[in-house]
Structure formats: structure tokens, C-alpha cells
Amino acid sequence: MSARLAVDIGGTFTDVVLEAGTAAHSIKLLTTPDAPERAVLDGVRTILAEAKVPASDVTLVVHGTTLATNALIERKGARTALVTTEGFRDSVEIAWEHRFEQYDIYMERPETLVARDLRFGVPERVAADGAVLLPLDEAAVRTTARQLKALDVEAVAVCFLHSFTNETHERRAGAILAEELPGIAISLSCEVCPEIREYERASTTIANAYVLPRMGRYLGQLEADLRSAGIPGPLLLMMSSGGITTVETARRYPVRLVESGPAGGAILALTVAAENGIDKAVAFDMGGTTAKLTLLDDLHLQRSRQFEVARAYRFVQGSGIPVRIPVIELVEIGAGGGSIARIDALGRVQVGPDSAGSVPGPASYGRGGTEPTVTDADTVLGRLDPARFAGGKLPLYPDKAAAALKSISDQLKTDSAGAAIGVAEIVDETMASAARVHAVENGRDTADRTLIAFGGAAPLHAARMARKLGMKKVIVPVGAGVGSAFGFLRASIAYEVVRTRHMRLDLFDAKTVNGLFAGMRQEAEGVVRLAAPNETLVETRQAFMRYRGQGHEIAVALPNTNFDTGATAEMRRRFEETYATVFGRVIPKLEVEILTWTLSLATARPLPKPAPEPKAVGAPKASSRRELIDPATGQRAQAAVHERESLAPGMALDGPALIVEDGTTTVVPQGFRARINSLKQIVLEDVT
Incomplete structure (x- = not known):
């Protein structure tokens, strides 16, 4: 019997799911932050033993991890240098040249991943149209390489101006650095993020280089440990885009693994929506550290090409490190079971964003935690069975939960139950508010949707949150506590390629665009076929378009066929239809332009048909x-x-x-x- 494993490492729990034939098994373990692979291997051994499935039957392991994210947040990546066009080494510090908190006189920007003394410029210059204005000074690159060697650099990011139009200089510099610095991880922006916008491209390339050595070692060790455990199946990695890829690709572009866990949950929610014939839904994933909310419309997930990591102000856009990667668009807030509650200076109950995590964990875990958390409030409210938490492997202590809540109840002049009510209401309202704002920002509403709840804490709070959002229905899928891991096993093997080619719609060049997509298809297929040599592939194309003069674009779906000279009218129709959905109107008689093109290739994973309604059999007897x-x-x-x-x-x-x-x-x-x-x-x- 073939079996498949899925592993999701979260901030508090590591979830392991085993599907063997028609049977499914799951287990939750506390994450081991000092060595994440330890909890993974412990969970794999335990679940195989409990299911009585030999390791040799496992044909596939799909893994989602927060390791890349945590390395960026905690600044625990490699000692990284930046090599860029001479005169532009401070671009990553100048960033967008704006204040993300205009009236905060104590505003602090996130620290750059590369200190100024590790940023080097070399003479070269490419124009915006790809023309070479100044040839690459190869001698300067070799001199820089010797300096980097003396500084004990572990990784190098190379990002030259306008390399997305002409990558020759960047590739030659990368080859020289590889020759002069054997064993050093090198990331080129023309490979990691070949898109317009210098700051975001450099930031993404630096982030990739920063986590590359650590992720390479981790994935290599995990792959070897799984082999030692007798598991023959390949290890595949979940990406933030909702697709899975090979270890080889993950090692080259580990930045694409950021937010891989929430992506798995979104895939599960999409499957559940299809099984129930639901067109509009909100995926609600609440774990131990954070809560994630994603919109689903017409059985499609919203997607984006930019994400921020390690925000200095957790909920303020522009305060983090931008990474331009394919990502399922979601809102993430510090509202999980481990989120810490307190009374602020104005006497209000505040919850999160900081979390007790797995060490020491909420006070009710009895592992040394003393600060009140959402899990402690849920315990006092009677929602959790102390003997059944995490499958009975982690007993809860209601007395310790009540004692922790005393710091709140004393200030509010109430009892522990009153404090627990306050904590629960605040965290539910915080999540509901985030869902409302996210919906409005995307031109949507929440009232006519179904809430799909999964994650260890979501089913505890889902009904109350649905009522706050005006929703009438909530669905809790099977295995909801480990929902993201179940989603991993339903994801497609996929890869997305992006190219920036600026083009006015009235000057649309069908031959150029067709050639561009042909090259993108070839690159994407080369990656996907490593893990799916014989499967049917589904192609998805998008163009990022805007009215001429605007600063940002919207994603517009394109047909998967070659364009002809009459494509202009159809592309404008698609753009205006999308624009009206987002902004409520179109702007007549204004030129339209395309900036960036994307092509995604994925193995075919048809969504299930709606299941029939069962015959009513009456009410069950309570245990x-x-x-x-x-x-x-x-x-x-x-x-x-x-x-x-x-x-x-x-x-x-x-x-x-x-x-x-x-x-x-x-x-x-x-x-x-x-x-x-x-x-x-x-x-x-x-x-x-």
C-alpha cells in the first residue's frame, strides 16, 4: 500500500499527516525551535508506528516550513554581501523614500539584511531598454571578490541596474564570483526576480541569498534523515504560491518558501469549497501563533506578487522587507492560541501580536509560561478538554490558566471568567476587523460568504467570528486541526516564471509576446518536469497592467493561446473588467500599458464535484x-x-x-x- 506524508512546521506546533490508502492519520507535536527537524522526524516515526505503516511504503513527503521566514525575522541567516552597479549600493536603504508611519516621531525602519560595509558597487551600466552604456569592469569584480573573501562572507547577492532587460553583466559577474569564491552561495536578481523596480528586486535577491545556505543545509539534512529512516519517496517543498516543487528548486530559490504553511491551508479551503458547491468563502486558519484569512471567489484564490517579511510594525504596510514572489494573497495577524493578552496604558484589553510560542507556551501548558494567552482564556471558558488537548499528548492545567488571567482580571476588577471573556472577544473582533478590511481593499464583502475554519484554534472561534462578519454558515473540514498539512497533499506540482517587458497596448507586438511566453513555458516546464515527468500540465497566464501614468498595476488573466494582431481589443476588455471589479469604475480614453508578464505551469488537479446531501438521521447522543x-x-x-x-x-x-x-x-x-x-x-x- 502506498502512503504519503505531509509535514507543516508552525511557530507553536509541528503537524504531521499520513494518508495510506483511504485512511488518514494525523499528529501534533510542539515545534522544536532550536532544531526544527527533530520534531519532524519524531512526528514521522510516531505516526508511522501508530498507523502500522512501514516506512518503505511512503512514496511522497511534502513539507512546508517557517524556517526561511524565521531566519529573516530573527536575522539568523548567512553573512551576506551585495554587489550592485557602482553608485547604487544604498538603494536598499533608501527603499521607497517614504515614512510608513507619518506621524510617529519614533518610527524605526527595519534593519537591512546587508550592512553598508558589505555592499559593493562595480562599474557597469545597462539602460532601461537593455542597451549597454558601460561595459562590466571584470577586474573590479575580481577585486571585490577578494575583499569579500577577506570579510568571511557566506552568501552574495548580485543585482545590477536594469538586469531584467539585459542579464549579460549580471551573469558574467556571478560566474567570476563563483570562480573566485568557491563554496559561497550566489543569488542573481535576473534568476530570482527578473522584474522592474530596483528596490524590490534587490530586496528579494538579498533575502534569497540570506537564507540560502541555512535552507540548503536544512533540506539536505532532512532529506538524508528521511532516507536513513527508510523512506524512499521524494521530498517536495510547499511554496508560497500554493504549488509544490523539488528540493533542488527550493535550494536555489528558498525565498519562495516564505508563507508556505498558510498556502497549504488555502489549498485545503479551495477543495472544501468545491466539495460543498460554494462560490464565495473566507478561509480562516488560526494556529498557535497567527491567524490567516484568505478570500475565495468562484473557486479561485486571490494571488499576488509581493509580500512583506519581518515588519517593524507588524500590521503596517511598508514597514517590512519586500519580497516579490508568487504568493496567495492573505492577511496575517498576530492572533493565535499562544497570543499574549495584557492591559494597555488606557486600560484596554490587548491581544498579541507577540506569542508564547512552543517554549514556554501558554500558562495552561504547565511548561513555565506565566503570561495569559488566548489558549488560557479558551481553557477557562470551558472550550478545551484538559485531557484531550493535542490528542491527549499535552495536558492542560485550568488552574494555571486562571492564575495567568489574574493579571487582567485584577485590573478589570472581575474574575478569571470575566478576563477570559474579554480576551476571547478582543481576539475575535481583531480577526473579524482584519477580514473586513481585507475584503474592502479587494473590492469584496464578507456577509454573503461561508467561513471555512481550520487550524488548531479556528473551530473554537469560528462561529463567533462568523456572526461578527454577518456570515450564516461555517464549515469545519475533517482533520481541521492539521488543515494546512492536509492541503499540502492536495497541491499541484507547480512553478511560475515572470518577465518584465514594458509595452503600450496601442503598440501591442503579438510576435514579441508570443516569443516571450514560449521561453517562459520552456523554463517553467523544465522545473515542473523534474517532479512530474509524465503528468498533464495546466498553464495559466497573467499580465500586470495599468493606465499610463499610474504607479502600480493590477493582475489581468490572459488566454493560453498565441496572440494575433487583433488581441488589443480583448486585452483592453479584460483589463477594464478587472479594473472595475477592484476600483468600481474605468477611466475612458486613457492609454493602457503592460509592465510584467507571468506564466504558471502546474500539474492538473481537478477540483472535486459537490457532494450530495445525506439523509437526515436525527440527533446524536452526547458522551x-x-x-x-x-x-x-x-x-x-x-x-x-x-x-x-x-x-x-x-x-x-x-x-x-x-x-x-x-x-x-x-x-x-x-x-x-x-x-x-x-x-x-x-x-x-x-x-x-
């Missing part, structure tokens, strides 16, 4: 009862407790109730009804 406090009303009630494994399709129950499983607990508040659909997913419906 026990537990006192549950409803934050919306402050009232206590005896809630029926149901084991999720005992609930069959067609069963329905009314709140207040708790549906417990190893990875999470689903809270069914008063006024909600839970029913089990034909796929054993929990569907919560507001019946008030």
Missing part, C-alpha cells in the same frame, strides 16, 4: 456535558459534548455543544445548529 461560558452573553450553560468520530453523515445537533477531536474542538454556540454532511465535515448554521 458527556461540560460547563461552557458564552463570550457573547457572558452566560454559563451545560453544553453537550460529542466525539467527532461518533457523528455520522445526516446527524444534526443544536448548541450549546462541543464537538471534540484530537486536533481541535468545534464550539457550537447557542443559536447555531451543527450538521454532518456526507463527507463528515461539520457545517455550522446560524439559525437565529
Whole structure:
């Protein structure tokens, strides 16, 4: 019997999922920050033993990791240098030349990943149209290489001006550096991010070089450890775009692994939406450290080409390190089970963004944590069974949770239950507000959507959040507690190629564009075929377009066919349709231009058809009862407790109730009804 493994390393928990035939098994372990691979291997060995599946049956391992993200946030990457066009070494520090917090006189910018004494300029110059204005001074590159060697540099990022139009100088400089500095990791911007906008291109290339040595060592060691454990299947890596790729590609472009975990969750949500025939949804992933929200429309995920890492002000755009990579567009906030609560200077309850993580963890873990967290509040509210948390492998201590909340209850002049209600309401409102803003920024609304909840903490908070957002339905999929890992196993093997070629729409050159896409297809297919030599591939094209004179573009879907001389009208129609969706109007009689082109190639993974509704079979019998406090009303009630494994399709129950499983607990508040659909997913419906 063939088996497949998925591993998701989060800030608090490491999730492992095993699919063997029609059976699925999952396990949660605390992440080991000092050596992330330790929790991975412990989890793999444990789940294989519990499922009685020999390691030799595992044909595939898909891995998502926060290692690249954490290295950037914690500044624990390689000692990196930048080689750029002479006179432009300070561009990465000048950045966008604006204040992201205009009225904060103490505003601090994020530190650059490359200090000024490790930034070097060499004589060369390419014009915006690709013409060589000044030939590359190869002697200067060799002199720079000797300086880098003396400075014990571990990685080098090469980013010359306008190399996205002519990469000759950059590639020659990279070859000289590789010759002079054997064993040093080298990243070229013409490979990592061949796009217009110098600062973002340099920032992305530097980030890639910064994490490349560490990720290379980690992936090499993990691959060797899996082989030693007797697992013959290949190791594939989840990318931020929602596709999976080979270790070889991940080693070259580790920056593409940033936000790989949330991408897996979005893929799961897309599958669940298809299974339930839902056109509009919000994917809600709440783990131990953060909460992530993603919009789904017409069974498509929103995607972007820019993301910020290590923000100095966590929720302020422009305060982080920009990386231009294919990414599923989402909003991420510091609202997880481990998020720390406190009273601020104005006497208000604040939750996050800092987290207790896995070490020491929330106070209720009994591992030395003393600060109150969301998990401690959920424990006091009666939502969590102390003996069932994380499958019973991590007992909770309600007394320690109540003691931690005392720092809040004393200031609010209430008891631990009152403090827990305050913490729960604030974190729910924070997440709901983030969802509203994210929807509005994308020209969408939340009220007519379905909430798809997964992650260890999401089913605890989903119903209350849905009510705040005006949603009437919540779906909790099977294995929700480890949802992102399940999503890894449903992702396509994929790769995206991008090229900047500026072109006015009224001067559209079909021959040039067709040749451009042919080259992009060849590059993408070369990567995808490494892991999928015989599978059917699906091609997706986009153009990033704008009205002439605007500073930023919008993504416009393109047909997968060659263009002819009559393509101009169709491209304008597609642009105006997309523009009107985002901004509510179009601008007549204004020229349109295309700046960047992308081509994505992925193995075919057709979405499932909607499952039929099961026949109603009545209400199940509760296994026990537990006192549950409803934050919306402050009232206590005896809630029926149901084991999720005992609930069959067609069963329905009314709140207040708790549906417990190893990875999470689903809270069914008063006024909600839970029913089990034909796929054993929990569907919560507001019946008030």
C-alpha cells in the first residue's frame, strides 16, 4: 500500500499527516525551535508506528516550513554581501523614500539584511531598454571578490541596474564570483526576480541569498534523515504560491518558501469549497501563533506578487522587507492560541501580536509560561478538554490558566471568567476587523460568504467570528486541526516564471509576446518536469497592467493561446473588467500599458464535484456535558459534548455543544445548529 506524508512546521506546533490508502492519520507535536527537524522526524516515526505503516511504503513527503521566514525575522541567516552597479549600493536603504508611519516621531525602519560595509558597487551600466552604456569592469569584480573573501562572507547577492532587460553583466559577474569564491552561495536578481523596480528586486535577491545556505543545509539534512529512516519517496517543498516543487528548486530559490504553511491551508479551503458547491468563502486558519484569512471567489484564490517579511510594525504596510514572489494573497495577524493578552496604558484589553510560542507556551501548558494567552482564556471558558488537548499528548492545567488571567482580571476588577471573556472577544473582533478590511481593499464583502475554519484554534472561534462578519454558515473540514498539512497533499506540482517587458497596448507586438511566453513555458516546464515527468500540465497566464501614468498595476488573466494582431481589443476588455471589479469604475480614453508578464505551469488537479446531501438521521447522543461560558452573553450553560468520530453523515445537533477531536474542538454556540454532511465535515448554521 502506498502512503504519503505531509509535514507543516508552525511557530507553536509541528503537524504531521499520513494518508495510506483511504485512511488518514494525523499528529501534533510542539515545534522544536532550536532544531526544527527533530520534531519532524519524531512526528514521522510516531505516526508511522501508530498507523502500522512501514516506512518503505511512503512514496511522497511534502513539507512546508517557517524556517526561511524565521531566519529573516530573527536575522539568523548567512553573512551576506551585495554587489550592485557602482553608485547604487544604498538603494536598499533608501527603499521607497517614504515614512510608513507619518506621524510617529519614533518610527524605526527595519534593519537591512546587508550592512553598508558589505555592499559593493562595480562599474557597469545597462539602460532601461537593455542597451549597454558601460561595459562590466571584470577586474573590479575580481577585486571585490577578494575583499569579500577577506570579510568571511557566506552568501552574495548580485543585482545590477536594469538586469531584467539585459542579464549579460549580471551573469558574467556571478560566474567570476563563483570562480573566485568557491563554496559561497550566489543569488542573481535576473534568476530570482527578473522584474522592474530596483528596490524590490534587490530586496528579494538579498533575502534569497540570506537564507540560502541555512535552507540548503536544512533540506539536505532532512532529506538524508528521511532516507536513513527508510523512506524512499521524494521530498517536495510547499511554496508560497500554493504549488509544490523539488528540493533542488527550493535550494536555489528558498525565498519562495516564505508563507508556505498558510498556502497549504488555502489549498485545503479551495477543495472544501468545491466539495460543498460554494462560490464565495473566507478561509480562516488560526494556529498557535497567527491567524490567516484568505478570500475565495468562484473557486479561485486571490494571488499576488509581493509580500512583506519581518515588519517593524507588524500590521503596517511598508514597514517590512519586500519580497516579490508568487504568493496567495492573505492577511496575517498576530492572533493565535499562544497570543499574549495584557492591559494597555488606557486600560484596554490587548491581544498579541507577540506569542508564547512552543517554549514556554501558554500558562495552561504547565511548561513555565506565566503570561495569559488566548489558549488560557479558551481553557477557562470551558472550550478545551484538559485531557484531550493535542490528542491527549499535552495536558492542560485550568488552574494555571486562571492564575495567568489574574493579571487582567485584577485590573478589570472581575474574575478569571470575566478576563477570559474579554480576551476571547478582543481576539475575535481583531480577526473579524482584519477580514473586513481585507475584503474592502479587494473590492469584496464578507456577509454573503461561508467561513471555512481550520487550524488548531479556528473551530473554537469560528462561529463567533462568523456572526461578527454577518456570515450564516461555517464549515469545519475533517482533520481541521492539521488543515494546512492536509492541503499540502492536495497541491499541484507547480512553478511560475515572470518577465518584465514594458509595452503600450496601442503598440501591442503579438510576435514579441508570443516569443516571450514560449521561453517562459520552456523554463517553467523544465522545473515542473523534474517532479512530474509524465503528468498533464495546466498553464495559466497573467499580465500586470495599468493606465499610463499610474504607479502600480493590477493582475489581468490572459488566454493560453498565441496572440494575433487583433488581441488589443480583448486585452483592453479584460483589463477594464478587472479594473472595475477592484476600483468600481474605468477611466475612458486613457492609454493602457503592460509592465510584467507571468506564466504558471502546474500539474492538473481537478477540483472535486459537490457532494450530495445525506439523509437526515436525527440527533446524536452526547458522551458527556461540560460547563461552557458564552463570550457573547457572558452566560454559563451545560453544553453537550460529542466525539467527532461518533457523528455520522445526516446527524444534526443544536448548541450549546462541543464537538471534540484530537486536533481541535468545534464550539457550537447557542443559536447555531451543527450538521454532518456526507463527507463528515461539520457545517455550522446560524439559525437565529
